[in-house]
Amino acid sequence: GQSLEQPSEVTAVEGAIVQINCTYQTSGFYGLSWYQQHDGGAPTFLSYNALDGLEETGRFSSFLSRSDSYGYLLLQELQMKDSASYFCAVNSGGYQKVTFGTGTKLQVIP
Amino acid sequence: SAVISQKPSRDICQRGTSLTIQCQVDSQVTMMFWYRQQPGQSLTLIATANQGSEATYESGFVIDKFPISRPNLTFSTLTVSNMSPEDSSIYLCSVVLQGGGTQYFGPGTRLTVL
Secondary structure (H helix, E strand, C coil), rough: EEECCCCCCEEEEECCEEEEEEEEEEECCCEEEEEEEECCCCCCCEEEEEEEEEEEECEEEEEEEECCCCCEEEEECCCEEEEEEEEEEEEEEEEEEEECCEEEEEECCC | CCEEEEEECCEEEEECCCCCEEEEEEECEEEEEEEEEECCCEEEEEEEECCCCEEEEECCCCCCCCCCCEECEEEEEEECCCCHHHHHHEEEEECCCCCCCCCHHHHHHHEEEC
């Protein structure tokens, strides 16, 4: 089966940097995705890593190490609007099946 | 990207009744996915809906409880049958566009069963 673990909650100060880790156990791994979900909203895609290394998209970066079954999401220059839940997700299976992690609730404080 | 709409956005239903949720996509997609998200929890995949074939259900979900239709490449429905309070949840449909690893989600249907 698939399992993904993330910290349940993280608190960080506005303007700071925060890293959300994700470890996974899966078969048929294609890549690791990250999604953001605000309260009451739908998940929205942030990034996707198929290969080892760092992917940067504006203030957000995502890292993957396939050999360690580990990835992280790095959020820089935190803003209050970044307060949300963040989910890592594994893409596996021939039809892009996605399994979501437990989610990390990020609270940004002034 | 894909634009996805769902109907209804929310509903309050009585125990023992059924509710059908509609999902419409603005482009043709091979596969559509239905998820459930209970308050404060992660997303759990219910089933994958393929056009022209039976849906594929995940462990713990059965067709009698969650029948799915997929009449064409832009539309799908999920029915929650014989509802109980434990079915109270947010139900989301999503799609993966051709060649991509990104899932796009609809706004969700917030279901409360009394």
